[in-house]
Amino acid sequence: LFIMESGPEWLSEEVKTGTTIIAVEFDGGVVLGSDSRVSAGEKVVNRVMNKLSPLHDKIYCALSGSAADAQTIAEIVNYQLDVHSIEIGEDPQVRSAATLVKNISYKYKEELSAHLIVAGWDRRDGGQVFATLNGLLTRQPFAVGGSGSWYVYGFVDAEYRKGMSKQECQQFVVNTLSLAMNRDGSSGGVAYMVTIEADHTEEKVILGNELPTFFDQ
Template structure:
């Protein structure tokens, strides 16, 4: 009687995969030049006001000296009382925030209450520290819970900082100068929104890697509102002002020459291929 065969199923891989890291390090030791990292740019800022928090970001995504996307969303959803600003690699920030949004939803369902901001910050810190900075995601978490409004910045290595106003990204120096000049405690909603708008606009104006539109997110204990775009600085490139369809005869033909090309018709049956097939692997 033949014995039953057991099928070995490979477990599903979750999260980021860095299996080729050791191979890449060995190639570097052997003299292989690794590809250069591409410069990214962002301006994100957040501030705490009397009734909640205001988050803001630009919408330009860059890869080196090239603008990859003029309308990139940098305000990411975490929970109904929390949003996150992402700076660094756009793919990393998008994946991390989506993964964390699912974990926070499971936490809310298991505890039957709104997830606190500190819980999201703790899980994000542990995840980023586990990968030792290889996930290029610099985050600012903003939200309102039972303890009040909070904004906390998280570096790619897992360290965090808590302050009444924060800025991250390549344009953060210009944005921070505006925040330090005009911030004051117990601001109203409109004052906080204007302050974040001015801070992001300072980064857009003074940083070549930041630009395009300005997005704003306002979070209070009652609701969360994302205004995208809050201010549109990038003109609509899809709208054509003039018609570029010209009728025949509008362009003058200066000269015209007809050349006869000698060719020979070869049927598919008699054709012999002597070249070796190209290696595509």
């Protein structure tokens, strides 16, 4: 006699790796942002996950893909950067953090499903944004990722301007997240934002009813 044991229905469903993440450079620092929704199949399993994870004091990463995989990479890199910082006797460079993320993502590309954007500030190069995907590592003035990014590529390409102020970059991030969360069913919840400068790091939560609205909302 066979008895089939099955867990909750959502455990057997394909996990959607939907999210929206963004980071942008300004003169003196960076702004990172993300939505907060975690999905499994058609169900929302976490409405308020903070996908902006600190790698060091002035370096954060934005997580997309499998939540478990992305968080594991962030935790490993956080530990390695702490060790590296002690060895060199100073804060690590943003490029070093991005390179560690890239190396792990490439080494375990068959086992892990995650895409991280690394951004932060260091004394050598100021504010920097790095996109990492498998073996790819590129510095960009801004980067977007996750399923929601497909809905806003036209918006960010049209709205981004070189030399934007900190406040303009913050509004750029909030507007992008709001549009993506409205269009993408796998993005939603609240918006998390981190602003990193030489002498200050600010974390902020923008509730759903505080996000800007657009013509079709």
